[in-house]
Amino acid sequence: MGARPRRALASLATRVSTRILVFAKAPVAGRVKTRLIPLLGAEAAARLARRMLCSTLRTARATGLTVELCGEPDARTWGPLSLGVRLSAQGDGDLGERLARAARRTIEGGETALLIGGDCPTLDAAHLRAAAAALDTHDAVLHPAADGGYVLLGLRRFDGRLFEDMPWSSDRVAALTIQRIAASGWSVDLRETLRDIDEPSDIDSLPLAMRPHLRDCRSL
Known part of the structure; x- marks a missing residue:
């Protein structure tokens, strides 16, 4: 992309708001x-x-950007956990279909979209603000x-192919997503690798402030 189109893209982006879409399941035991x-x-x-999700929502709100909790089931039934953010249901389909639907709705509504989960305690407000700013000059x-x-x-921009036939919960998701972005001819800002909390081996990277919530756990 030449200098003039990139400047035009940046100029346009300054007039576009960003929505943080937090995808999460209700924190129900089992x-x-x-x-x-x-x-x-x-x-x-x-x-x-629950603790990680509450932390994520507080972090997202601290950015000053619009925050929407996309819940499974419908986040509008979650009560006080919503912490004052906008609420929606993820809806039907696999994870890719649900992510695609929310991203498309947001982008077609005139906003840029940041899709995140509720289980990465090291994703902070600075990361979120920087990601939003990156969309000034990247697709x-x-x-x-x-x-x-x-x-x-x-x-x-929206392209449903980023979410179709994706081996979710595998170690290929990021690489395939980057490949598909490149195949679309888009620019991508690849940023710092962070660690989410999914597996027992991830617990060691959990911030100390969250560990008291594990006092009844079996093996720690």
Whole structure:
């Protein structure tokens, strides 16, 4: 992309707002963070999920950007956990279909989209602001996860192929997403790799402030 188109893209982006879309399951014991249950037990795994989600929502709100909690089931039924953010249901389909639907709705509504989960405590407000700013000069921005997925995908344009036939929960998700972005001819800002909390081996990277919530767990 030449200098003049890039300047035009940046100028346009300054007039576009960004929406942070937080995708999360309701923190119900036995239904969330199931890969942590053998280590922590169902109740402690759910408490951890709730604590991480609350932290994520507070962090997202601290950016000053619009924040929407896309819940499964419908976040509008979650009560006080919503912490004053906008609420929506993820809807039907696999993860790719649900992510695509939210991204498309946001972008077609005139905003750029930051798609994140609720389980990466090291994703802070500075990361989110920087990702939003990256969309001033790039079509996409991505924070890979240490396990091969991603903890953040930001888009200023929509292409459903980024979400179709994706081997979710595998170590190929980030690499395939980057390949598909390149195949679309888009620019991407590839940012710092962060670690989300999915597996027992991830617990060692959990911030100390969150560990008291695991006091009833089985093996720590």
